[in-house]
Amino acid sequence: MEKINNNDLSTLGINELEVLISFGRVANGLLKHNVMDKADIMANLESLLNDPMEYALRKGGKFKNLAELVISKQKEGKMIKQERSNFRLKEAATDFPIYGIEHIEMGALSQMRTAIKLPISVAGALMPDAHQGYGLPIGGVLATTANTIIPFAVGVDIACRMCLSIFDLPAQMLDNETIKLQNLLLDHTNFGIGGVTKTYFDSSLFDSNSWNETKMIRSLKNKAYTQLGTSGTGNHFVEWGALTVADGVLNDIPAGNYLALLSHSGSRGFGGSIANHYSKIAMTKTKLPDEAKHLAWLDLDKEEGQEYWIAMNLAGEYASANHHEIHNKISKAMNHKPLMRIENHHNFAWKELLADGTEVMVHRKGATPAGKGVLGIIPGSMSTPGFVVRGKGNETALNSASHGAGRLMSRTAAFKTLDKAAIAANLIDKRITLMGSDVDESPMAYKDIHKVMAAQTDLVEVLAKFEPRIVRMADPREKPED
Template sequence: METSVQIEDILTLGPIPESLQTPFLRVANGLMQRASFPKEKVMGLLAQMLHNPKKFAFSKNKVTNLAQAVYALNKQGIAVPLSEIGLTYLPPEPAPYVLGVSEKQADRTVDLRTDSLPYAVFGREQIEEGALKQMETAASLPISVAGALMPDAHQGYGLPIGGVLATEANTVIPFAVGVDIACRMCLSVFDLPPAFLKRQPDLLKKALVEKTKFGMGGETREKFDESVMDLPEWSATKVIRDLKDKAYRQLGSSGTGNHFVEWGIVDVPEQDDQLGLPPGEYLALLSHSGSRGFGGTVANYYSKLAMQKTRLPKQAAHLAWLDLNTEEGQEYWIAMNLAGDYASANHHEIHRKLAKALGEKPLTMVENHHNFAWKEQLADGRDVIVHRKGATPAGAGVLGIIPGSMTQPGFVVRGRGHADSLNSASHGAGRLMSRTQAFNTLTRSQWNTALREADIQLIGGDLDEAPMVYKNIETVLDAQRDLVSVLAKFTPKIVRMADANRKEGRED
């Protein structure tokens, strides 16, 4: 096995300028000696960097500095093309993605059932009438099989937020997944005591400001792991291909609305082998966001397409579905699942950056989607598609996170597998008032008082996310004791949200 790279090897890649030959050699041998890369892998990495220096220059990787030097030359008009030998080091192009179906979905007009299916409601006394009416309409769809309404439910588009709907196994409703596909939670717990918050508040606030990006234009340059962008699904459809560059730029960023990244304290009252933490209090990081502009554009495109293909009465128009046995349905299903992978990668990027700023590795991580559709099986054995729009998966033994608000605690929970809830629980406290109501009725003085009383330091945010717009999380939790068991409590302390900009739409 060869133990070093020679200058002759470097020059086989292409016409490397003399000024970069020594840096190339130093990086190559450093990778072999310190990272234990075999020579073939080193040459392959250098070839990939020369093939796309911009990609490597704007992400965190083992050749970032070298890529920046090559990219700087490119911007000066000095190209460093790969030689024929250099091209052989590149990985093969992925095979074109094949949908597997070619049938188009026909346009048709569909009536609702005369009687809606029965569905379970948890915490009915806390749920507004509009959400109940929306759930009633959803349960009247001819494709509906079962439904449930979580205690944090409130009115949305089509299916209410906090609504769970099981439909026939060949159908998916884009609006029942939600506009922010794969909006999710992620919690990292560190081996640091709560006192660290008091000792190092400036460090923690600085990390949130410098290492997070929020809002419609939020984009990142430093990336730890961009392998999600190499998934073959990015070539599956024109809709996806057209969004890939934007998705890459936004990887590791958060949206607007109720999206946040926050430091807080996790209290673990007793030993739980699944959670894997001894009893005690720990510094923790909690984030809430989804698939950014990629997921939002996919949702809007296929929701409109579904409404063209499946024409329903006005009150049910946003519950139009796509047939998974057609091109349109398969395209959405692929895009939705890709958005799920992408949203997960977003959170991991955020947590890695903040963990690095902290100089710590997390003891454990808990995460879950709460805007998604899953292929599942009901208790009676029927195969269905379960849409959870603002609902946490809570199958038996499944871990999840139910947040409160910027002044209320959140909870790490384990699902009990309750059949009537379709193995689901709430995804938060749920709103008491709309954003418009919040802007029209609340004052910054009220908001600041609530933050001060709860000892919360807030960076960004606006009145539409003030604590008073949310239900009491303890009351919401009490309504679903049969659905989940509480394993730990998270208390927020330093909260980062998008800066106030009422001209931007909300991504939650």
Template sequence: METTISLEEILILGDIPENLQGNFLRIANGLIQKAGYSQEKALGLFAQMLLNPKKYAYSKNKVNNLAKDLFELEKQNKKVMLTEAGKVFLPPEPPAYVLDQKASQTKAVFELTDNDLPYQIYGLEHIEEGALKQMKTALSLPISVAGALMPDAHQGYGLPIGGVLATTSNTVIPYAVGVDIACRMCLSVFDIRSDFFKRQPHLLQRTLTDNTKFGMGGEIAHKFDESVMDKVEWTATKVIRNLKDKAYRQLGSSGTGNHFVEWGIIEVLADDDLLAIPKGEYLALLSHSGSRGFGGGVAEYYSKLAMQITRLPKEAAHLAWLDMNTQEGQEYWIAMNLAGDYASANHHEIHNKIAKALGEQPIKRVENHHNFAWKDTLTDGTEVIVHRKGATPAGPNDLGIIPGSMADPGFIVRGRGATAALNSASHGAGRVMSRTKALNSITQSSLKKVLQEKDVHLIGGDLDEAPMVYKNIGTVIAAQTDLIDVLARFTPKIVRMADANRKEKRED
């Protein structure tokens, strides 16, 4: 005899509206008879859903539709409350993250030093004066140890985009990491011939439009793998806990500005043991995005906190640091690394969903952060924190992706471990024009002409990301041959970006 569950047993959980009782009963017995749930496990799932219907309404699960109905009631101030008897069925709470008990950082005023630290500049002739001035200021900090400037560098806030800064091992600068913490590249290579674009263009376009969302309103209801949200670090601090719900809703979405998801052709040019793909042309999916509202919220809070605690001259104010040996520094470090895991999961959501829609599995995935800080050791044994704000890790065993623009190629590279560059390379082509200037000077007709010439189909996007606003990617790559070896070339064909009316403030 099959085990079943009665309506009376379900009503122990709460005062469930009569019009939903039949659905509860049907789903409960489906879970028991078809999915192999025990009565206790089924009631436990319902209890969790009643406690947080919004979470279950925005995820792919066995009670998704029922959760949507309950969430609608909650929005009408008719929330079905979980009873005390129902709470017995809740699974035990996971252990909370315990921070080391560190003292708070003492507020202090610092002056810039007269030490003119030498640093390597790559592609000097392609770098604007403002970026050079910002880098000089950064290297005048009393905590600075070494630095380098990549050929795509341009002016930002505090540290220039394309700047690499090593500071003492107990200091981290939130603005030297950037606003979009752990902004990231991810490439999936499929063993599919490049002529697939001619045979199935509509299928490829549909996989992008159906499986991507961009901008502040970009929230994803169905998740492929939400396990990143189970990490204990989400309990570590009040700032993280307050941003968790937003992070969950935005998991699998992309930002605005230069963020994209695109299909293209990858041509493997060299045999390499790390890339491990035979020479030839393949279908490939490339994405660029970061940690969304979660990373932005963390950056905003801790950047302001750092500037309140560490007082610097006006020209260096955005380079305020947190002491890693204090509560504030530990909190930021945990949040930053969690943002890195979250950014990676964002890309994996997109790539896994699109691969599923295509009915294929990638033969290789390449990915890397930029906008992050790493603990490292210099060649002389000095322990440091290396901030790469718009720079790609390029150690001897690092694979990285350096994109061009929506109409220009990107490159898969292997780092050469150049110590003068602090094991870094550029993160893209680099802008030559501000967003405001681009919107005021570039026309839709000129953008359309370039896209037609390059045979690129654009979905969304705006004039401030037109190819003309970027440096020549070939020139940028040529300026860093000491830093990287080029293994493959990626040519974009179908590009999905945020629509023109979904803009957020962006630094890059």
């Protein structure tokens, strides 16, 4: 039977005998009863040593007692965290293009400079909506060697995406049939961390053999099934708006103002669990200096790397299916099929070729694919326009563009500084009907989308403008998960 021995545990830097014995007892108990596999146990123990308080606060957590033991030993000065790394960063950061540098905070710039110094980094770019995140900044694009992938450079909400349905219906419906459109959102969308689906339009994705590929995926299949067609919290939304289209830019759609449905969300609890699981494994396998620890990578030539690659790609299909459920249910209820549907995802990694033919892994964390001719959607905020765009294939920017306006301030800062009366007045002025959301998602918490778009004219061509009017988001009490 497989065991976790003292040699395994010593690689975590444990230098206290009592702690070593306790870790071994708990770890092998979990292994014996098939609660977790060895890689997952070791990853959790690594994370526990980095942040024991997080585990100590979890009620009924499997590692709670170990965390409390570590904290007590630290208070006695008997457990000093050892600085460990098996990879060094490059001494100098390679140059990378920055679009709209005047709109980007120093924290995001610093994170990108750290990422570009990874020994596996090949190239990078920073989009104008960039702001600080975990590991790679939101709005960061990073190309690494072809056989490596960084879970935290993909992001927690794997394959989060935009989806737009354009209907052959007049935009005037937003004013003339507001209640009807509002009720369609209430009846056919479901927001929140615990949100589940009661009816399905098309659940055929779950017939795929991909759901049996790994133990981790199998364990999450039921959760994913119950959440199919639901939306997340934070900046995720489903909204009605007016789409202004010029003649000849979108297939055979004539110029005009159309009713359109736009949604933004990702792979729900399935993607979040995959991200959490494999980021811990990556940080155990790839030990980096503290400033780069969240940029730990997995090797695609090894089992855990292949498992993550399979799960990430399945999360991409699942996220797309989530949007299709919402759009198809609403279309059916209206008895109107859309003229056209456009979608794109971010928070993903793609195998691509650089201009010189080098194969790389391109991570776009909060960045839109913008290869030549590729269509995408870049939203603003709940009261500012978004845009349908066509990529120009700018290879210097790694064929990427921003994924939105980007946050101007953190959620904490928004709650401390923004005025609810001013927010309400803005929504009235823009004729926005809002269901859900809170101060941290107000338009003032975001950058000026027009300035962001002006900073990336070399990256995308604007084809159409979407103006939101009826917006549904999660309830204010919901914890943000974007």
